[in-house]
Structures are given as structure tokens and as C-alpha cells.
Amino acid sequence: MTSPRLPRRLLLSAVSLLALASLSTGLAQGAAPAPAPAPPAALAASAEAVTFSDEFDGPAGSAVDGGKWQIETGDNVNNHERQFYTAGNRNAALDGQGHLVITARRENPANYQCWYGRCEFTSARLNTAGRFTTTYGRVEARMKVPRGQGMWPAFWMLGNDIGQVGWPASGEIDVMENVGFEPSTVHGTLHGPGYSGSGGIGAGYTLPGGQAFADAFHTFAVEWSPNSVTWSVDGTVYQRRTPADLGGRQWVFDKPFFLILNLAVGGYWPGDPDGSTVFPAQLVVDHVRVTTGGGRPGGGPITGLGGKCVDVAGANSANGTPVQLYDCNGTAAQQWTVGSDGTIRALGKCLDVASGGTADGTPVQLYDCNGTPAQQWAVPAARDIVNPQADKCLDATGGNSANGTRLRIQTCAGTANQKWTVTR
Known part of the structure; x- marks a missing residue:
């Protein structure tokens, strides 16, 4: 991907600031400290038993499961995004039909302040730091993205050691990003030391026949194993990346990562909303699943x-x-x-x-x-x-x-x- 986007970085709470003191920007409220990564031997031994699944079942208006997700708050100057991420269920709630709905609104009910002054929009961003990490496996989400200029939905992962090594040394795996001016295309990207931001290593996938991703649900996934990440949309593989793609730069994707879901508004890459953009805009998530495993006991053919x-x-x-x-x-x-x-x-x-x-x-x-x-x-x-x-x-x-x-x-x-x- 050759988009001119800058680091997303991690928005985390005042509680987390001590644990993540090495982050110099993009820090806000809402998270708990992430546990120290397990040593590689322990990860290898335990990974087969780890499965994360959220089907977002629950009454309409309910907040997400706090045992699985934390809500980040604040703005993000790094990308010049326009939204303020809010707490609670105002902008991230279950719809009672098995979906999580992340809503971006043109509003500012609490006089939120952003990097550019009084915020013009609100939205939501969730992550699993301190709740769930994985090293390798199939990571997928079934979602329907919003449409409109300036919309920027994403499903992605950050290295759990970001508080110790910072970004981009932590690594970032973007499972899916969509920008509103490309309604038929999504992007999958790796970011790491020497290949971050607009220099990330990735590719786009475009639906055939002029279809738009906002028209229906689609399943976005990566298959992640040692020295390999493979992206697919609805089971169709569109790129695979290995250390050979990095030109000698460091591969930082053999360690625990946590998950992030968010809907950004505006920024360097998507551009700002204009008169054609309809609010509220919604990212509707049917499920998020992570399956890691070494096959069934005894193996199979x-x-x-x-x-x-x-x-x-x-x-x-x-x-x-x-x-x-x-x-x-x-x-x-x-x-x-x-x-x-x-x-x-x-x-x-x-x-x-x-x-x-x-x-x-x-x-x-x-x-x-x-x-x-x-x-x-x-x-x-x-x-x-x-x-x-x-x-x-x-x-x-x-x-x-x-x-x-x-x-x-x-x-x-x-x-x-x-x-x-x-x-x-």
C-alpha cells in the first residue's frame, strides 16, 4: 500500500501511561496495562489452546464485553483524524441482532477538544490489550463497512510490546482498512521498523463488477504463521508476505499481538468528510474470531x-x-x-x-x-x-x-x- 498515512499509534488510558511511557503521542483514556509477553517457549506450548471469539450477542444498546474489549478515548493527531473516541456505549453498542455497531456521528455533546480545536465528530475504538493476545493463527472479522468520503474503518493488530519498544518497532498488521473514496477496495498492510506509514508493505483487494464493500457483509482475514502473513477476503487470498519482502529489514511478527477495531473520520489518507458524507455512519461487525491450533490430537490426513x-x-x-x-x-x-x-x-x-x-x-x-x-x-x-x-x-x-x-x-x-x- 502506498497511501500517505502516518502512524496510527495507540490510544490508551491514564492508567496505562506508566506501562506505556515510551509512547510520546496519541495517548488518551480507557485502558489497563498489558501483561508482559510470555517467553517464546511458553507461547509455543499454550498457543494451540487459545481461541478468541466474540459473536456480539446481547440486548440492543448493550456495551461490548469488558472482559474481551476495552474502549479507548481521545483524539489522534498522528493521522490528523477529526473524531474524538468516546467511552461507554454511545458509539459502540450491540444491536440486539448479533452485531456490534460502531457509529461515527457529526456531533460534540460534551465539548470534546481535539488537536485542531473543538471536535466535530465522535466515534469509537476498541482493543484487546490486557485481555487477549495471540501469536499466529487465523484472525478474522465479518463486517459491513460504512460508505462516504472521509470514512476510515479498520481491523488491525499491534505488537503487545508497544509499551516497551514503541511504534513501529512493535509491528502492526492491518487485516483490513478501507477509505471512503475507494468504495470497492480494501487494503492489508504490514508496518515495522523501516517500513511504516506510507512505506508499509501491503496490497489492495478490489471487488469485481464495481461492487461496494458497504453493500454487504464480507469476511476479512489473515492466516499468520512463523515468517508468513496471508490476507484474504471471503476466502480469496490476495497477498502473502514473508521476510523476503522486506529487503533485509527486520521482521517483527513472531510475538504476541492484540486486536483493534475502530472507525476513524478524516485524516491524511481518507481526507475529510464533505457535503456528500452522510452521518451517522456505521461499521457493523458480525463477529471477530481468532483460531490458533496445531490440528486435532493424533493428527489427520x-x-x-x-x-x-x-x-x-x-x-x-x-x-x-x-x-x-x-x-x-x-x-x-x-x-x-x-x-x-x-x-x-x-x-x-x-x-x-x-x-x-x-x-x-x-x-x-x-x-x-x-x-x-x-x-x-x-x-x-x-x-x-x-x-x-x-x-x-x-x-x-x-x-x-x-x-x-x-x-x-x-x-x-x-x-x-x-x-x-x-x-x-
Whole structure:
């Protein structure tokens, strides 16, 4: 994304200021201190059990679940946004029909003061800091965005260490951003040290046929694994990013992040509302879900071309044993566990790219799990299985579905011999 937006930064409460003293701007009211990140070993051990879900069920007018979300308050000078984020349920409330409605209004009932003087608009911003963080997994929200010049809805994540390292060293993953002057397009972006603001690494997705995102609900998601983030809209993958996209700059996306939902009004990127903008404007959220997991106990089959299964040749657990296609037979040689640590395992060992190769045609094999990039895999909703180090897909050699066909990595082409169904 090449938009001229500046840092969003984090708006947090006076209670949080001590914990987040390294933030120099954008601080306001409403949050509690985030707990210190767990050490990596603890995260790896616990991640499979972590699931976040909010279906926003409750009586009309109810506030969001305070056990899951905190409400931020204040303005945001960093982007020159025009709104004041309010507390309570005035601008963020359940509608009684299973939705959260975040409302932006042209009003100022409490004489709120913004960076430019008396505020002209109110809205809401929620986050899960201090309530929920995740490292890796599928992060999704089903939403219907507002329409209108100056509207800027977003679903995004910040590194939980922002209070210690600041932004952009904390990292930011924008799952979905929309600006009102692009009614048919959303953006997904990574921000980190040396690639933040207008230099963020990302891409846009545009609906076909001139459809507008404000016309219907859509599901926006990222599939996040070690060294890989993949974006999709309604299950259609439109970009995947790995450390190879950063030109040698630091990848800061292998640690806990928390979630943020907000509806901004105006700012450098969307521009300000004009006479055509209708208020109140609403971001309607059907659900937010985070699923992390390493598959079901005991694993399950991975099926591909011709309905055949990914199979360890001869059910042999020796290092270097070929991995192939074979008739599905329910044996342990075909029971694979997709781990939250980015591994795919069978017979107590890992799916491995031979010799850590990155070239087309490099075979895959079974090998002792060793934590190297040769054993890291991303499994996005598009049904690719991708080795991020090589940025290549698991592939049935020659498009052959015969028993014994060797599996390898190959440039991703979206073909049937690179499509897999993983049983989780």
C-alpha cells in the first residue's frame, strides 16, 4: 500500500501511561496495562489452546464485553483524524441482532477538544490489550463497512510490546482498512521498523463488477504463521508476505499481538468528510474470531490431487524418508498435525525441505524437527501449503496423482497439484 498515512499509534488510558511511557503521542483514556509477553517457549506450548471469539450477542444498546474489549478515548493527531473516541456505549453498542455497531456521528455533546480545536465528530475504538493476545493463527472479522468520503474503518493488530519498544518497532498488521473514496477496495498492510506509514508493505483487494464493500457483509482475514502473513477476503487470498519482502529489514511478527477495531473520520489518507458524507455512519461487525491450533490430537490426513493422501513412504520414520502421494488408508504415515509453531508433523518428525533448498523441484522429506526455516509452513485458506523461506508451494511432481508420486516445492501457480485439504 502506498497511501500517505502516518502512524496510527495507540490510544490508551491514564492508567496505562506508566506501562506505556515510551509512547510520546496519541495517548488518551480507557485502558489497563498489558501483561508482559510470555517467553517464546511458553507461547509455543499454550498457543494451540487459545481461541478468541466474540459473536456480539446481547440486548440492543448493550456495551461490548469488558472482559474481551476495552474502549479507548481521545483524539489522534498522528493521522490528523477529526473524531474524538468516546467511552461507554454511545458509539459502540450491540444491536440486539448479533452485531456490534460502531457509529461515527457529526456531533460534540460534551465539548470534546481535539488537536485542531473543538471536535466535530465522535466515534469509537476498541482493543484487546490486557485481555487477549495471540501469536499466529487465523484472525478474522465479518463486517459491513460504512460508505462516504472521509470514512476510515479498520481491523488491525499491534505488537503487545508497544509499551516497551514503541511504534513501529512493535509491528502492526492491518487485516483490513478501507477509505471512503475507494468504495470497492480494501487494503492489508504490514508496518515495522523501516517500513511504516506510507512505506508499509501491503496490497489492495478490489471487488469485481464495481461492487461496494458497504453493500454487504464480507469476511476479512489473515492466516499468520512463523515468517508468513496471508490476507484474504471471503476466502480469496490476495497477498502473502514473508521476510523476503522486506529487503533485509527486520521482521517483527513472531510475538504476541492484540486486536483493534475502530472507525476513524478524516485524516491524511481518507481526507475529510464533505457535503456528500452522510452521518451517522456505521461499521457493523458480525463477529471477530481468532483460531490458533496445531490440528486435532493424533493428527489427520492431508489430501490432494486425485483424492490421494500425503504419505510417508513405507511408514518409515527415518530421516530423509520421501513424502509422496498415496491412496488414503488411515495409517499413521498419513496422520499429519499442523502446528501453531509452523511445523507439519507425522510419525514424530517434521515435513522438511531437503537440505533447506529454495529452488523449484527441491523434494520434501521427513526429518527430525529442528526449528529451521526448511520446516516452516503456512497453510492459508486458499489451500496452498507454502514454505515461506522459499516462497514456494508444496507440489505433486508433474501433476501426477499416481501412488508414489514424490512431493516437492515449486513456484506457486494455483494449479490442482498444489491444492491440499488439511484436516484440523
